[in-house]
Amino acid sequence: MKKILLLSTGGTIASVASNAGLVPKETGEELIKMLGKLPYEIQVRDILQLDSSNIQPEEWKLIAQNIYKYRNDYDGIVVSHGTDTMAYTASMLSFMLKNINIPVVLTGSQVPINVVLSDAHDNLRLAFAAAASCPPDIYLAFHNKVMLGCRSVKVRTTNFDAFESVNVPPVATVSSDGLVFNKDDDFQKKHDGNPVLNTKIDAHVSLVKLFPGFDPNLLFAMVDSGCRGIVIEAYGLGGMNFIRRNMVAAIGKLIRQGIPVVASSQCLYERSDLTKYEVGREALLEGAISACDMTSESAITKLMWALGQGMNVNEIAKFFGTNVTGEVSLK
Numbered sequence: 376m377k378k379i380l381l382l383s384t385g386g387t388i389a390s391v392a393s394n395a396g397l398v399p400k401e402t403g404e405e406l407i408k409m410l411g412k413l414p415y416e417i418q419v420r421d422i423l424q425l426d427s428s429n430i431q432p433e434e435w436k437l438i439a440q441n442i443y444k445y446r447n448d449y450d451g452i453v454v455s456h457g458t459d460t461m462a463y464t465a466s467m468l469s470f471m472l473k474n475i476n477i478p479v480v481l482t483g484s485q486v487p488i489n490v491v492l493s494d495a496h497d498n499l500r501l502a503f504a505a506a507a508s509c510p511p512d513i514y515l516a517f518h519n520k521v522m523l524g525c526r527s528v529k530v531r532t533t534n535f536d537a538f539e540s541v542n543v544p545p546v547a548t549v550s551s552d553g554l555v556f557n558k559d560d561d562f563q564k565k566h567d568g569n570p571v572l573n574t575k576i577d578a579h580v581s582l583v584k585l586f587p588g589f590d591p592n593l594l595f596a597m598v599d600s601g602c603r604g605i606v607i608e609a610y611g612l613g614g615m616n617f618i619r620r621n622m623v624a625a626i627g628k629l630i631r632q633g634i635p636v637v638a639s640s641q642c643l644y645e646r647s648d649l650t651k652y653e654v655g656r657e658a659l660l661e662g663a664i665s666a667c668d669m670t671s672e673s674a675i676t677k678l679m680w681a682l683g684q685g686m687n688v689n690e691i692a693k694f695f696g697t698n699v700t701g702e703v704s705l706k
Contacts, residue, residue, distance in 0.1 A: 377450040377507040378416045381407065382441055384423035384430065386457025388484040388495045399424050399457075401488065406455060409488050410496055415503055418449075427457025427464075427483075432679070435464060436574040439471040442479055443572040451478045451506025455499070458483045458529055458537055461515060465524030467676040469513045469700040471574050474566045478509040481524060482516045485535055494518065494535045504554050509546065511566060513700070519549040523563065525673045525702035528643065541643060542668040542704065564701040577682035580604040582675050584641060585615060591625035598634055604678045604691070605629070606637045607663075608671060615663075627661030635682075635691045639666035639674050646704070664692045666703075673702040 383389065383403030390397040403419035422441055423434060442452055456464060465481050472479070482502035484495035502516040513524035515538060522540035531537045540546075543562040547554050581602045583594070594605060607626075609615050615638070617623040626636045640646070646668035666674045677699070681691045698705055 376414065376416050378418070378448075379503055379506050380445055380449040380452045381417060381419045382438065382452060382454045383419060383421045384427075384434070384438065384454060384456050385425040386427050386455060386461075386483045387486065388455050388457075388482075388488055388498075389424070390426075390487045391489060397426075397487065399426055403455065406488055406495075406499065410499055413500070413503055415507060417503070420445075425457070427460040430457070430460050430464060432467075432576055432578045435467045435471065435576075438464065439468055439572060439574050442468070442472060442475070443570065446475065446477050446570060449477065451480065451503075451509075453499070453502045453506050454479065454481045455502075456481050456483050458485065458517075462524075462527045462529055462538070462670070462672045463676060465513055465515045465527055466670070466673040466702070467576070467680070469523075469525040469673075469702065470677060470680040471572065471576075472513065473571045473573070473700065474511075474568050475513065476511050476566075476570045478506050478511055478514060479524075480505045480509070480514045480516050480521070485533060485537055501549060501554075505547065508554060510563070512546075512563065514546065520545040521547040521554070523701050525700055526562075526670060528670050528672060530643070539643075541670050542645065543701075562701060562704065564698055573680075573684075575683040576676075576679040577603055578679055580606070580675060580678050580682065582606045582608070582671060584608045585610060585622065587616075589620065589622070591620055591622050594625050594629060598629065598632070602634070604635045604637070604682050606639055606666070606671065606674045606678060608641045609638050610641060623661055626663050630662035630688055633688055635678065635688045636663050637666050637674055637678055637695060638663045639669060639671055662688070662692075664695045666695065667705065669703045677702065 385399030
């Protein structure tokens with residue numbers, strides 16, 4: 376019988392109704408009691424009791440430290456978490472816990488577990504099954520899909536099918552045959568060393584969605600306020616305007632000041648490619664760093680982690696050209 380740890384952090388899955396709205400109150404033990412009998416030896420630790428909108432870098436570090444602390448005592452770890460920032464947490468854990476030696480599976484629900492038609496029961500059962508059978512890595516399990524944590528994005532606010540695996544297929548899906556693994560798993564980064572806990576990050580970054588009329592001077596205002604790196608969700612393959620409001624020139628100036636600027640795409644699927652159009656090539660010539668097919672959640676957490684290691688602009692550009700944990704396709 377596999378031995379699995381549940382780290383409870385709150386979220387909708389653990390929420391109860393109050394005069395102020397839904398508030399996380401259920402403990403991890405209460406979540407397990409509502410599941411019924413499972414074929415695993417489960418232990419529980421409540422480390423947080425927060426709506427995930429309140430989960431920030433300090434909580435990421437706490438979650439990572441607990442996973443690392445207990446990694447050798449269990450066959451797998453499940454983290455119950457609110458859905459709103461779960462993809463950010465999963466992405467950051469992928470960088471903080473490189474080469475983790477057990478499967479770590481985040482899950483939650485769109486409806487509290489104490490509601491009759493909640494999706495919490497199925498999601499938790501899926502997460503425990505994944506923690507008992509997946510290869511070591513950071514995952515997100517939701518609505519019959521097990522996804523790499525660094526490829527997961529929340530795409531729906533109320534539908535039970537809330538998360539998608541972006542630009543790579545799910546690691547596994549549920550069918551009448553049980554948990555069916557994707558045989559083509561080349562997208563999963565193979566581990567190349569011992570587990571390492573590294574929670575040094577710099578959260579003084581910004582994620583900007585470009586729109587027609589955006590004033591590039593706002594980027595300099597962010598830097599003047601302490602921003603040390605920027606991810607820009609640009610158009611299509613990574614295009615940025617350079618007439619009138621010259622985003623391209625602003626990016627060049629920022630990079631010369633030592634501020635890394637990463638260009639991703641507003642399009643959820645496929646990749647940014649700054650080499651195809653003039654509006655992308657001009658940005659590339661100024662030093663913009665391509666996010667390729669990374670999610671915005673993964674790009675911003677990767678940038679935080681890189682800055683936390685003290686990397687300069689050139690080192691960050693090289694780092695973004697490296698597949699660290701399965702977060703980017705470079706072929």
